[in-house]
Amino acid sequence: xxxLRFLDLETHTAAENMAIDEAIMKxxxxxxxxxxxxxxxxxxxxxxxxxxxxxxTDGNLDFCFLQSVRTEVDLSFCRTHGIDxxxxxxxxSAVYHSTEGxxxxxxxxxxxxxxxxxxxxxxxxxxxxxxVSGLKHLxxxxxxxxxxxxxxxDKKISGSAQTRRxxxxxxxxxxxxxLDMLMVFSIxxxxxxxxxxxxTQEVQERMTSVCELLGRRVGFNELRDALVAGFSEALGIDLxxxxxxxxxxxxxxxxxxxxxxxxxWNFLR
Numbered sequence: 001x002x003x004l005r006f007l008d009l010e011t012h013t014a015a016e017n018m019a020i021d022e023a024i025m026k027x028x029x030x031x032x033x034x035x036x037x038x039x040x041x042x043x044x045x046x047x048x049x050x051x052x053x054x055x056x057t058d059g060n061l062d063f064c065f066l067q068s069v070r071t072e073v074d075l076s077f078c079r080t081h082g083i084d085x086x087x088x089x090x091x092x093s094a095v096y097h098s099t100e101g102x103x104x105x106x107x108x109x110x111x112x113x114x115x116x117x118x119x120x121x122x123x124x125x126x127x128x129x130x131x132v133s134g135l136k137h138l139x140x141x142x143x144x145x146x147x148x149x150x151x152x153x154d155k156k157i158s159g160s161a162q163t164r165r166x167x168x169x170x171x172x173x174x175x176x177x178x179l180d181m182l183m184v185f186s187i188x189x190x191x192x193x194x195x196x197x198x199x200t201q202e203v204q205e206r207m208t209s210v211c212e213l214l215g216r217r218v219g220f221n222e223l224r225d226a227l228v229a230g231f232s233e234a235l236g237i238d239l240x241x242x243x244x245x246x247x248x249x250x251x252x253x254x255x256x257x258x259x260x261x262x263x264x265w266n267f268l269r
Contacts, residue, residue, distance in 0.1 A: 006239035007038035009103070009224045014046035014084035015260035016252065017104070020244070021170055022089060023252035024108045029166040033248060036108045037231060037239055039224055042097040046084035047073055047187060049266070050092040050161065069094070069267060077186055087266045089170065090161035096187050101178035101209065103223050105130075105231070109169045115235055116169035124148040124160065126235070127171050131158050134175075134230025138223070140213050148173070155208035176209040177223055 012020065017040055027033035049069055069075070072094040078085055097104065107127060109116045116123045124147045131150045135142045135157070142158075145151045150158035160173025210218050232239055244252070259265045 001236060001238045003034070003238045003240050004107075005034045005036045005242035006228070007036060007040075007244065008241060009039040009041065009220065011041040011043045011099075013044070013256075014042055014048065014086035014097070015256040017042060018048070018086050018088060018260045019252040019255035020248075021106050021108065021172060022166075022255055023244070023248045025166040025168045025170055026251060027245065027248050028108055028110060028168050033245055034242075035110065035113065036106075036242075037237070038106050039227065040104050040106070041099065041220070042084070042102060042104070043099045044082050044084055045099045045183075046086060046097045047078060048095050048097060049073070049085065049087045050094070051088055051090060051163070072189055074187055074189055083187065085266055086260055088161065088172075089165070090163045090172065092159070092161040094188060095159065095174060096184055097174060098178070098180060098183065101176060101180060101211075102174050103177055103220060103227070104172060104174045105227060106170060106172035107231075111164065111167055111169055113169065115237075116171075120162065121147045123169065124162065124171070128158075128160055128173075129234040130227070130231030131160075131173070131175060132230070133234035134223075134227040135210075137226035137229050138210060138214065138218070140210065150175075152208055152213060155206060157208050157210070157213075175223065175227065176207070177218060177220065178211045179207060179209040 024033060024036050028035065073085065075085065115126050125144055128144050128148060128150055132142045132144060135152070140152055142150050142152045148160045148162070149156050158173055158175045160171055162169065162171040210223060228239055231237065
């Protein structure tokens with residue numbers, strides 16, 4: 001069975017989490033580290049923003065991106081309540097990551113790896129299969145929808161995003177352990193055409209969490225164990241506990257400070 005380095009469940013700031021993912025990609029590109037799977041949490045809670053929320057035909061990307069962020073996210077509420085805001089390397093819409101209700105995975109592989117074929121939808125299907133398998137360990141039957149979302153009874157429980165750069169494929173996504181709808185509606189603005197434009201009841205009918213489905217409080221370690229088993233089985237990998245190299249640690253610290261903590265990156269200004 002193929003071995004992947006496993007970075008066990010850790011908690012970091014939003015900037016640190018995104019910086020670690022990129023530092024691993026750069027390390028893998030230089031062949032200084034192996035393919036890696038990691039699990040992590042966010043503290044404080046955070047909103048991650050897709051790298052390109054929208055495009056404008058006039059070429060004014062800075063204005064476009066900032067307006068898109070302001071449209072989707074209540075920036076004032078986030079700052080007042082100490083909620084981090086970070087721009088991801090991957091695309092997609094804004095996602096709320098609760099310290100108490102979110103477990104995020106990332107997998108970093110060299111391009112052309114068997115788990116990351118050139119067909120992006122196929123690569124999503126393969127990797128997201130780990131989430132489906134993990135949820136089965138909790139007696140939750142899930143299916144993959146729209147290539148990169150995982151649903152249970154037509155309710156979304158997980159979403160993933162992917163990027164290909166530095167000679168690598170990075171896919172990361174969150175699994176909703178618990179869901180605070182009031183906080184979601186306070187942070188994500190009601191914009192036409194998005195999930196946040198619906199009423200609270202309508203959104204609750206489209207989203208779910210592990211705790212809701214099982215009708216009990218599920219701890220982070222229980223979800224962690226299920227995801228480790230699920231990804232191992234579905235992807236045919238042996239997750240070998242490991243650590244960041246000293247160069248990855250220093251690289252992540254530099255990226256967090258110079259990139260992911262800055263307004264020039266997070267808001268393109």
